[in-house]
Amino acid sequence: EAEVAQSPRYKITEKSQAVAFWCDPISGHATLYWYRQILGQGPELLVQFQDESVVDDSQLPKDRFSAERLKGVDSTLKIQPAELGDSAMYLCASSGDRPGEKLFFGSGTQLSVL
Amino acid sequence: QKEVEQNSGPLSVPEGAIASLNCTYSDRGSQSFFWYRQYSGKSPELIMFIYSNGDKEDGRFTAQLNKASQYVSLLIRDSQPSDSATYLCAVNENAGNMLTFGGGTRLMVKP
Numbered sequence A: 001e002a003e004v005a006q007s008p009r010y011k012i013t014e015k016s017q018a019v020a021f022w023c024d025p026i027s028g029h030a031t032l033y034w035y036r037q038i039l040g041q042g043p044e045l046l047v048q049f050q051d052e053s054v055v056d057d058s059q060l061p062k063d064r065f066s067a068e069r070l071k072g073v074d075s076t077l078k079i080q081p082a083e084l085g086d087s088a089m090y091l092c093a094s095s096g097d098r099p100g101e102k103l104f105f106g107s108g109t110q111l112s113v114l
Numbered sequence B: 001q002k003e004v005e006q007n008s009g010p011l012s013v014p015e016g017a018i019a020s021l022n023c024t025y026s027d028r029g030s031q032s033f034f035w036y037r038q039y040s041g042k043s044p045e046l047i048m049f050i051y052s053n054g055d056k057e058d059g060r061f062t063a064q065l066n067k068a069s070q071y072v073s074l075l076i077r078d079s080q081p082s083d084s085a086t087y088l089c090a091v092n093e094n095a096g097n098m099l100t101f102g103g104g105t106r107l108m109v110k111p
Helices: none
Strands: A006-008 A010-013 A019-023 A031-037 A045-048 A052-056 A067-069 A075-079 A089-097 A109-113 B010-015 B019-025 B032-038 B045-050 B052-060 B061-066 B070-077 B085-094 B099-101 B104-110
Touching: A010 A019, A019 A031, A019 A109, A019 B045, A031 A075, A045 A067, A045 A075, A045 B099, A075 A089, B010 B019, B019 B032, B019 B085, B019 B104, B032 B061, B045 B052, B045 B061, B070 B085
Parallel strands: A010 A109, B010 B104
Antiparallel strands: A006 A019, A019 A075, A031 A045, A031 A089, A045 A052, A067 A075, A089 A109, B019 B070, B032 B045, B032 B085, B052 B061, B061 B070, B085 B099, B085 B104
């Protein structure tokens, strides 16, 4: 069964350091999403890609976060510098590009900033 | 601001009972509705989706949608301890596939 691949599964870093997360969507899925989930809350969208183009990054803190999907396949989310409040689960998801398509999530990266 | 609201719980039900989870949404233009199950420390897993008013059944799960009332619910029949998890309601607007999630309801099924 096709899955969204994410790495690393866990990341511990110190504040002010840089961190990066990687995601490979389900083959053929044109749309890729990065969500952030703080403990006890629902996932919140950070950025949405359609192929290599950003569709929505209105909730991405652009002073420290960046995301790219250069060839329209896999994607990287970076935080520099990390802050204590960035501790959360970072979830990647993908879907087809027709309206109403289901989103499938990867296993997520649990980030702890010390 | 578009919102999806859920009671955070915990909702506690005995094994074998029906668990009823509710969700309201603010955007009348919403077209697609999803329920995800999330175990502690794991990522969300899609368990049900519904696009039209009425009921949709899949095994022990039934999703119910009432667009006029902007209300969607999930019923779990014959609840099992393995159903203990957080259930996330997610709503899709009619433009694009971005999902807006509620905060989740934590369900506890007691043996």
